[in-house]
Amino acid sequence: MAIMIPEKPRDFAPASQEGLIFDALALLSDDYYVFHSFRITDTRDGTFHESETDFVILNRTKGVICLEAKAGQVRYENGCWLYGNGIPMHNGGPFNQASANKYKLMRYISDGSMEFVLEKCKFFHAVWFPSVSKDRLKSMTLPSEGDKTLVLTKEALDGPEEFIDRIYALHLPSNIETRLSEMECDRLIREIFCPQFNVFPSASFEADLKKIVFHRLLDEQAGILDFLDEQLTAAVNGAAGTGKTMIAVEKARRHAIAGERVLFLCFNSQLKDYLEENYAKDLVDYYTIAGFACKMCNAVAPDYAKLKDRLEDYYISGSFPYKHVIIDEGQDFGSEAIEETDIIQLIHDIIVDAYQGGTFYVFYDRLQLVQAREMPKFIGDLDCRLTLYRNCRNTENIAITSLRPITENKPKVFEGAVKGAPAKIHFCESVQNEKERIDSIIDNLAADGYRDIVLLTCKTEKASILSDYVNKGKYRNKYLFTTCRKFKGLEADVVVLLDVDKTTFEQDNVLIFYVGTSRARIKLEIAAILSDDDCKEILTSTLNYQGKVRRAKKDFAGALNAIGTIGIQ
Structure with a gap:
């Protein structure tokens, strides 16, 4: 039995008798591949082209045949191929169509990565008239493009192999002989006639979708931002992943849009670099507290005692260059050097006392107290303290795993969380x-x-x-x-x-x-x-x-x- 691809015939018009021909071709021996309703679609020079070959037959040692099937009554009159009802056939008749499809297939192979196949494989075209007997064919006079050697008749329905092999035995002017290796034949099937692929969402695609969900501004976060519009100072607490940095960055952006300078302080240099790279904004300056001390004192190493003196000068002169201060990772600002000099409280006082409408916000996570032993005093001194509860960074499973060793509380995630x-x-x-x-x-x-x-x-x-x-x-x-x-x-x-x-x-x-x-x-x-x-x-x-x-x-x-x-x- 031939290897039929697909295993059952595709949809076809009953009058074409393609089902009958499909069953007949299945009788070929198992070194034949038969492809039913083989389509080629391409665009060239902005023009769309499409073709369909009723059957393509492949044999590794014999070659390829593009076969057109024409059942029922067929006529040729006045240089035109006609169906029995008198309607002209498309594409100039079955022989021209089969020949054109053969060359389209060869070009399709050439355009791919298997052009070498054309030099070691015969390509033929043929027409099958399943309603015409061999004797009737002998009495017919075919047009110039039709050769009776390339015609199969109804006798081939009982066993087409000898008729197919008769065509394969023909010589070509190029003297090409078919000599495809098993590997080359398999590749021809896999890449040209029956490519296989599986379209599935990649991990990176799923990650992109999840990030879109995570980066939506939650109602809880939007509410905090709206509240801060009316609040000049505030400390916002939240566990990892609740969107503290997202809110802090958005708040800084809004002030910058209003034309007001913002000092954005954090502790880790990698976080500062990330913020500068991804959220750079005119009028927003990102510093680590150490980097800010070096900048203010024009020094290569932070000296918080000198920074205190510099800030006191700003307080007296009212010339501090920022109207708004935002501190992220506030829990890490509790080192002895920072606490002893009270510089964060001093920055707070400068903003509150010197600028009408100036704001001072601190975002922190008491659970991430890993850079200092105690929470900074200035956080507890702020009158307004808010808490974020809903995790919008991690998947629910990761949020649970991260919290398990430090608390029995389950993480709160937003509705629709991943x-x-x-x-x-x-x-x-x-x-x-x-x-x-x-x-x-x-x-x-x-x-x-x-x-x-x-x-x-x-x-x-x-x-x-x-x-x-x-x-x-x-x-x-x-x-x-x-x-x-x-x-x-x-x-x-x-x-x-x-x-x-x-x-x-x-x-x-x-x-x-x-x-x-x-x-x-x-x-x-x-x-x-x-x-x-x-x-x-x-x-x-x-x-x-x-x-x-x-x-x-x-x-x-x-x-x-x-x-x-x-x-x-």
Whole structure:
């Protein structure tokens, strides 16, 4: 039996008898391929072209035949091919149509990447009149474009192979002989006659859709912005992912549009660089608090005592160059040097006392207190304090995982939030095993179409297992590698959290885990070196696990709302 593609005939007009011919061609031996209703569509020089060949027959050792089928009564009168009802045939009749389709197919192959096939494969065209007998054909006088050798009659319906092979046996003026290898024949089928593909949303496409959802301004955030229009000073608290930086940036933008200068302070230099790169705006100056001290004092290192003197001069003269001050990551401004000089409170006083309509806003997360021991005093002194509750950065599963070690409260997500895939915890047996696992994770993510991938260590860069493999902050010269502390305030589609071990979940370090995991928007992968005993201890001491520990690693992953894996995935 021939290989029929498709396995059943496509839709056809009953009068054409293509179903009968399809069944007959199926009787060919299994080294024949038969393609029914083969269409070629292309545009050339702005003109749309379309053709359809009733059947294309392919044999690796014999060649290709483009076959037109014409059933019922057919006439040729006054130089015109006519159907039995007298209607003229399109394309100049069956022979011209079959010949034209043959050359279109050859051109289609030539335009692709298989032009070499034309030099090692015969191409023919033929016409099948299933209603005409062999004897009747002998008595017919065909027009000049028709050759009876290229005609199949109703006798071929019982077994077409000998009639087909008679055509294949013809010689061509070019002396081409068919000599396609099995690989070449398979490629011809796969790329020309029957290409196969599967259209599915890539991971990157899904990530783009999720980011569109995340970046919508929630009612809660819009309400905060509207409220701040009437409030000159405020401290806005919110867990990771609740949109604090988004609101802060939008508030700065609105002031700049109104023609008023804004000082935007944060703690991390990477966050400052990101804000400058993505939200640059005339009249908005982004600084770290250290960078601002250097700028104000014209120094290469921050001297907060000198900054205090400079700010006092501004207070007296009323010449501070900014009308609005916005502080992001406010919880990190509690270092001793900053607190002792009281410079943030002084900036607040300058704004409130010197500028009518001047504003001072602080955005902070008490759960991300990793750069200082205590919350800065100036935050508690502000009269107005607001709280954001709904997570709009992370998928619901990532938000749950990030909060599990530090609170029993479930994250509040907005209606229609993306559920997302659970985080994966990859349990590694050794440092070398973790390095191999990280490479495997990255390769799989890249193959899935993810591009925005960041590697975060729960330790320092020098203490990380990747310390010897990082060049200028990049792993494999491509992927950003940094600490959870330094990446605080930023986010990425995918976070690979590494150097996770027993110490990660100790009281002094567990907030680092929260900071790192909450940076992931779409996907979270965690590489950990944890024994069964380590998992048991963390379950009882940190995660308040109440059940009986049966399979320590699996129970540990489950307690973190994650999937545990062992071995290269």
